[in-house]
Amino acid sequence: MPQDPQHLRSQRLRAVNYQGDALRLGMNWTEEDLAKPQVLVDSAYGMGHPGTFHFRELIEEVSNGVYEAGGSQASSPSATSVMAWSRRPTA
Numbered sequence: 595m596p597q598d599p600q601h602l603r604s605q606r607l608r609a610v611n612y613q614g615d616a617l618r619l620g621m622n623w624t625e626e627d628l629a630k631p632q633v634l635v636d637s638a639y640g641m642g643h644p645g646t647f648h649f650r651e652l653i654e655e656v657s658n659g660v661y662e663a664g665g666s667q668a669s670s671p672s673a674t675s676v677m678a679w680s681r682r683p684t685a
Contacts, residue, residue, distance in 0.1 A: 634670055635668070
């Protein structure tokens, strides 16, 4: 991890996307969490995709690793997982 937090992309983005801090604070992040390296854990896991059910354990392991390394993590489903729930039957 770089000594200067401003070398981290997540911290540079905070300077131009200050409303993101407010959103994260509303999701129970702390000021300390905001100052840590922020890592997005993206996954194809979703209840609409039974073949990705085993990804949940992997997401948890990756998230734990980010936390243990001193970072803050956020998880995000992939677009296909979100779209699986928004589709209407065609028949």
